[in-house]
Amino acid sequence: MTKIQEETDNIVSTVLKSSEQPITRVVWIGAGGSFGGFYAAQYFMTRNAIAVTSEMFTSNEFVMSPPAYVGTNTLAVVCSMRGTKETCEAAKVAKQLGAHVVALYVDPSPLTEVADFKIKYESLALDESRTELSNTSIALMIAMSLVQHTDGYDDYDVAMQAFDNVDAIYRRAVEATTPLAKVWADRNAERKPIYVLGSGPAYGAAYIFSICNIEEMLQIPSPTTNSCEYFHGPFETLDKTTSVFQLVSVGRTRAADERAVRFLKKYGGDNVYILDAKEIGLNDLDDKVSEYFNHVIFAPVLNNVYMRALSARIQKSYLTRRYMWKINY
Structure with missing residues (x-):
């Protein structure tokens, strides 16, 4: 079975190889918790990326006022658990502008229909969900892979190994913080x-x-x-x-x-x-x-x-x- 780290890296690699222009922009699009869940990826990109500029957008704002730079040079990572209406519309706008669209989702929706690639995640709200399979974790993997392929990231292997340990850390944290x-x-x-x-x-x-x-x-x-x-x-x-x-x-x-x-x-x-x-x-x-x-x-x-x-x-x-x-x- 392919590990989630490998799945995300394969998608990033495919986008970079197939793009008509070099990928120089990544936009993270979502609403509510899906929007906030991208913050780890955005933080990583702004502290490490040189070749690729990164920005977060709440879905409806992206629909109403998309940035002028979005085009075939852009990777749009769009997240919605079940297909929030404005997020699905944002994915359509990104696609119409020429961006490569990756959907993070739990249930199929119009978002998964419009996306070029899709990655299924597990909701952090469910006790049985694996922490490395949350939307935040997967987005962070995408960010790290993107920097690794474009600029080089010296600690890439260390970071990918860390994802194998986060669920155990989370389980211990639950036990410690419950009282x-x-x-x-x-x-x-x-x-x-x-x-x-x-x-x-x-x-x-x-x-x-x-x-x-x-x-x-x-x-x-x-x-x-x-x-x-x-x-x-x-x-x-x-x-x-x-x-x-x-x-x-x-x-x-x-x-x-x-x-x-x-x-x-x-x-x-x-x-x-x-x-x-x-x-x-x-x-x-x-x-x-x-x-x-x-x-x-x-x-x-x-x-x-x-x-x-x-x-x-x-x-x-x-x-x-x-x-x-x-x-x-």
Whole structure:
């Protein structure tokens, strides 16, 4: 059976060889969690790629205002679990503009019909899903493969091996954080809003935790703030009662998260919560590549442990919605 690392690399290699023009652009397109799930790939590209420029787009914005550069020089990686309407339309626009379209999907939809290539992923929301088969992991593999083929990536083999270990790290993290999440949920059950902070390679996980887990699933307001930006306005909201969930990443921007932690501990109260990547297993990965796996581990832990704990504590099913899937919007 072909490993997912090999499957993604084969697709990237095929696109590069078959393209009429050299691939100099990659666009990552999705909506909601599918959009946020591309952040790890985008972070990797902007820190490593020279030959290929990378940019993320939320689906509807891409449809309404596609960038002028999209053409046969572009790889468009488009993600939707079941075929979100505007994401399918975005894939059509990318294809019409000449881009090579790769679809990441769970269920077949118009997205998979329009795509040149497709890769099936496993939803991180399901306990039985493999972490290396999540949309975030696969997108990150694509990014790493793209850089390896165009610029060369010295740590490519180390990174591909790391994907073989992420599921075990995630399982241990679930076990370690489950009792901690219950305490957090007890303390924050009545707190609104719940601020979520993160930076660098963990910012995408913070964003998804806010908009998908806390706001969409539990209907609790939850602003997301970059730890670096916290001191340029948002920190004025902090008092002893404020609910803040701080992600502390491993990697080059960890110092920004640690700065925020120092401030939160000094001026915040019992509703401040710190989740450190070092304490949930990121240090088990080689330091050369661990930075890029923050999102891969953080995102499923936040969804499957912390969101579920809060859902149970407030006795609100995370499957309920006010508007989504119920009305035209």
